[in-house]
Amino acid sequence: MKVKRVTGMLLASALVVSLFTGCGGKSSENEDGIKEFTAFFAVPGAEINDDNEIQQIIAEKTGAKVDETWLTGQTASEAVGTLIAGGEYPDFIDGGDAMGQLYEAGALVPLDEYLDDYPNIKAYYSEEEWNKLRQDDGHIYWIQQFQNIKGEEKATTHNDEAFWIQTRVLEWAGYPEINTLDEYFDLLEDYIAANPTMEDGTENIAYTILCEDWRYYCLENPPQFLAGYPNDGSVIVDPDELKIIDYNTTDTAKRYFQKLNEEYQKGFVDPESFTQTYDEYIAKLSTGRVLGMVDQWWNFAYSVNDSLKQQGLDEKGCSYVPLPITIDEGIKNQWHTSGGALNVGSGLAITTSCEDVEGALQFVDDLLSQDIHNLRFWGEEGVDYEVDENGLFYRTEEQRTQAADTAYKASHLCTYSYFPSYKGTSDDGINANWPDEQPGEFFDSLNSSVQKCFEAYGVKTYVEMLGTNEAPGSWYPMYSFSNAMTTSTPGGVAWTKMGEIKHEYLPRVVMADDFEGEWNTYMKAYDGCDPQSFLDEMQEELDRRMEEAAKFE
Amino acid sequence: MSFGTKRKKAAVAEPKIRFSWKEAKRQKALLIWSAVILIYGIIFYYLPLGGWLMAFQNYRPIDGLFHSEFVGLQKFQQLFSDATFLRVIRNTLAMGVLNLVVTFVAAIVFAILLNEVRNSFGKKTVQTISYLPHFLSWIIVTGIIHDALSGTGIINELLVNLNIIDQPINFFAHKQYFWPIVAFANVWKETGWNAIIYLAAITSIDPSLYEAASIDGAGRWAKIKNVTLPGIRPTIMILLLMNVGNVLNAGFEIQYLLGNGLVQSVSQTIDIYVLNWGISQGDFSLGTAAGIFKSVVSIVLIVIANQIAKKNGDERLF
Numbered sequence: 001m002k003v004k005r006v007t008g009m010l011l012a013s014a015l016v017v018s019l020f021t022g023c024g025g026k027s028s029e030n031e032d033g034i035k036e037f038t039a040f041f042a043v044p045g046a047e048i049n050d051d052n053e054i055q056q057i058i059a060e061k062t063g064a065k066v067d068e069t070w071l072t073g074q075t076a077s078e079a080v081g082t083l084i085a086g087g088e089y090p091d092f093i094d095g096g097d098a099m100g101q102l103y104e105a106g107a108l109v110p111l112d113e114y115l116d117d118y119p120n121i122k123a124y125y126s127e128e129e130w131n132k133l134r135q136d137d138g139h140i141y142w143i144q145q146f147q148n149i150k151g152e153e154k155a156t157t158h159n160d161e162a163f164w165i166q167t168r169v170l171e172w173a174g175y176p177e178i179n180t181l182d183e184y185f186d187l188l189e190d191y192i193a194a195n196p197t198m199e200d201g202t203e204n205i206a207y208t209i210l211c212e213d214w215r216y217y218c219l220e221n222p223p224q225f226l227a228g229y230p231n232d233g234s235v236i237v238d239p240d241e242l243k244i245i246d247y248n249t250t251d252t253a254k255r256y257f258q259k260l261n262e263e264y265q266k267g268f269v270d271p272e273s274f275t276q277t278y279d280e281y282i283a284k285l286s287t288g289r290v291l292g293m294v295d296q297w298w299n300f301a302y303s304v305n306d307s308l309k310q311q312g313l314d315e316k317g318c319s320y321v322p323l324p325i326t327i328d329e330g331i332k333n334q335w336h337t338s339g340g341a342l343n344v345g346s347g348l349a350i351t352t353s354c355e356d357v358e359g360a361l362q363f364v365d366d367l368l369s370q371d372i373h374n375l376r377f378w379g380e381e382g383v384d385y386e387v388d389e390n391g392l393f394y395r396t397e398e399q400r401t402q403a404a405d406t407a408y409k410a411s412h413l414c415t416y417s418y419f420p421s422y423k424g425t426s427d428d429g430i431n432a433n434w435p436d437e438q439p440g441e442f443f444d445s446l447n448s449s450v451q452k453c454f455e456a457y458g459v460k461t462y463v464e465m466l467g468t469n470e471a472p473g474s475w476y477p478m479y480s481f482s483n484a485m486t487t488s489t490p491g492g493v494a495w496t497k498m499g500e501i502k503h504e505y506l507p508r509v510v511m512a513d514d515f516e517g518e519w520n521t522y523m524k525a526y527d528g529c530d531p532q533s534f535l536d537e538m539q540e541e542l543d544r545r546m547e548e549a550a551k552f553e
Numbered sequence: 554m555s556f557g558t559k560r561k562k563a564a565v566a567e568p569k570i571r572f573s574w575k576e577a578k579r580q581k582a583l584l585i586w587s588a589v590i591l592i593y594g595i596i597f598y599y600l601p602l603g604g605w606l607m608a609f610q611n612y613r614p615i616d617g618l619f620h621s622e623f624v625g626l627q628k629f630q631q632l633f634s635d636a637t638f639l640r641v642i643r644n645t646l647a648m649g650v651l652n653l654v655v656t657f658v659a660a661i662v663f664a665i666l667l668n669e670v671r672n673s674f675g676k677k678t679v680q681t682i683s684y685l686p687h688f689l690s691w692i693i694v695t696g697i698i699h700d701a702l703s704g705t706g707i708i709n710e711l712l713v714n715l716n717i718i719d720q721p722i723n724f725f726a727h728k729q730y731f732w733p734i735v736a737f738a739n740v741w742k743e744t745g746w747n748a749i750i751y752l753a754a755i756t757s758i759d760p761s762l763y764e765a766a767s768i769d770g771a772g773r774w775a776k777i778k779n780v781t782l783p784g785i786r787p788t789i790m791i792l793l794l795m796n797v798g799n800v801l802n803a804g805f806e807i808q809y810l811l812g813n814g815l816v817q818s819v820s821q822t823i824d825i826y827v828l829n830w831g832i833s834q835g836d837f838s839l840g841t842a843a844g845i846f847k848s849v850v851s852i853v854l855i856v857i858a859n860q861i862a863k864k865n866g867d868e869r870l871f
Binding site for chain 1: 613614615637692699703704721723725726813814815817818828830831832833834835836837
């Protein structure tokens with residue numbers, strides 16, 4: 001009887017205890033003595049297999065591996081907000097737009113005191129660049145991991161925003177010079193009139209717009225580019241006066257939306273534009289029926305190009321090339337800027353939940369060494385690429401196809417893509433750090449239709465289609481500040497509200513029967529968000545950045 | 554025969570409960586298990602209420618619950634001076650009431666119709682198929698609805714081919730369609746499931762009542778009106794009461810997944826507002842304040858509904 005009672009009590013107390021321990025500690029070292037870290041990146045990404053081969057090789061060489069998880073079905077701020085509310089973090093994190101929230105929540109470990117011990121990390125940025133990454137308390141919390149160019153720049157792909165057009169449209173029209181918004185839409189209209197359907201009878205769509213959630217930049221921010229300014233993202237910066245200009249209210253903006261409105265009324269803008277989800281949009285592009293759109297290359301190209309290739313549609317001219325569009329003839333376009341824009345608003349950070357900060361930083365340091373870097377982006381020598389007698393890396397056609405295969409990517413390749421990496425040239429001085437930037441390798445890997453198009457325009461790369469520009473100034477890009485804004489300041493609240501208003505009114509403006517009336521309603525609602533307080537904070541930040549930069553001159 | 558009268562009688566005859574150690578010892582097992590449930594309830598339902606403190610603070614995760622600055626009702630003031638919040642209350646109430654009425658009526662009608670089916674194989678098949686959607690998650694249901702209602706979806710195809718409309722309607726681009734779409738989705742997903750409980754209630758009706766009705770010359774319609782409906786009335790009342798308390802839980806996933814920029818002024822509910830401001834924008838205090846408001850309104854609604862039921866001598870919750 002007594003035994004029973006004791007067991008009963010034990011059971012009950014065990015139950016109570018188990019209620020408190022929902023999340024247990026994690027083991028940071030596995031049986032082979034390899035340290036295991038966790039990472040969360042607030043962007044959509046592809047998970048790799050647990051037994052991924054290159055990940056294993058890197059683990060053997062560096063003594064550590066990282067289990068990466070990506071955003072699924074949430075926005076970055078929702079995912080990060082949930083982590084903050086829970087108070088438990090993975091070892092590594094890139095919160096994307098919500099990086100500022102992580103900082104404010106005290107979730108990140110300051111890295112500046114460690115930097116000197118890790119030569120590869122230390123050398124990753126210049127003193128001036130590290131300084132830009134300092135937060136208002138003077139510490140560095142994250143390492144921006146992209147757009148860092150080592151040695152000679154080898155940009156081939158325009159990895160940014162542009163007006164894209166299918167090569168078949170250009171080929172049909174005899175590769176004309178297209179420089180303005182009007183010319184662009186005239187061409188799309190003419191093509192649709194002559195070719196209403198694809199070969200298999202699917203109806204062509206002249207122009208579609210992605211508006212889902214944060215990806216509505218496809219509708220929202222072209223006015224800055226059309227006016228000939230680079231991608232500051234949320235505002236235009238006048239480079240002479242160093243003044244912030246709101247691109248939402250400019251004449252260019254009004255003309256651009258009026259043009260979209262006209263095209264919508266004429267039936268050339270996809271009527272599903274404003275209601276489609278990102279997945280539906282990608283599926284639509286993958287059928288090859290969309291002739292043109294505005295988007296960032298990284299947002300569509302990787303999935304769409306693979307899919308077009310599998311269907312053989314790339315050879316039929318369904319691949320996209322960028323066009324140097326501005327609102328009027330004679331404006332110099334700045335769709336592409338060279339030199340890499342340092343986005344100080346986010347990056348790879350180590351959280352307070354990480355028990356082995358030194359080990360984590362050591363791993364990042366190792367990832368930057370050239371041989372590991374080659375493993376990440378080129379793969380295994382003899383398996384994923386070959387080396388010729390001059391030491392130049394190249395891939396066979398078979399290896400190229402293999403590298404585009406999703407299953408192979410998951411089982412074999414491991415790029416640790418959200419850890420710091422270099423573009424540009426390898427330490428050996430001849431090879432590119434990324435296969436797609438290797439001269440020769442790049443052009444050969446293009447499909448014949450894009451090759452023909454490039455030859456017709458006398459260019460060799462996507463970047464040359466647009467021409468390139470130096471980064472406009474040391475403030476660039478301003479979006480790294482606005483992305484990190486939170487609602488703790490009036491400017492941040494205004495920014496959030498402006499976003500809400502634009503999400504609702506921009507589609508309405510495009511669809512309106514009475515453009516003028518709707519535009520005025522929109523402008524009135526827009527003014528109601530107090531955009532001036534946002535612009536003032538942007539101006540303050542611009543001034544601060546210029547002051548900081550002046551210290552290094 | 555109804556449950557209501559039975560319960561009233563029981564209440565009158567209720568004996569006085571006397572507590573004695575002997576009795577406690579005899580019911581030891583019961584007491585221990587009740588304690589476990591009680592502890593569970595305290596931990597998971599009452600302790601989290603401590604978080605309500607946040608609504609009266611300017612909460613910052615770095616300071617924690619105990620070191621954040623108290624600001625009194627400032628967050629509530631901010632909430633009610635925000636036009637968006639007033640709009641989400643309207644949306645939540647409108648969709649909540651619409652969903653409640655439509656799903657409620659649909660389930661009862663469906664249960665009664667199904668009960669009248671004489672072929673038991675047909676009846677079982679229909680019942681099984683009709684409650685299957687309940688087990689689908691909203692993400693799948695909204696996917697199906699999004700496809701079905703798209704420009705090239707089955708609904709537009711039907712309407713165009715039947716010459717009811719000339720051009721496909723872009724259902725998700727117009728505000729007036731959003732609430733009906735949500736209500737329809739709820740009906741499609743939950744009718745079969747909700748009907749189960751009414752079907753169970755119908756089976757418990759004494760068959761002799763139907764016999765008596767037949768002898769009195771009642772047809773099917775009269776039997777439904779005079780036997781079936783009064784028979785399930787207590788069940789209907791209880792479920793109605795519980796659902797009234799849930800009116801402000803008009804939904805989160807469905808509006809979140811089906812909404813877009815164009816219809817956001819009618820699609821956002823309180824829950825989405827809490828997510829946007831509380832989690833996404835990191836203003837936990839504002840999110841908590843909105844959550845408290847929702848809970849308080851729900852409690853008030855359920856008390857009012859209960860009082861009305863009490864007055865009418867119907868079945869009630871407390």
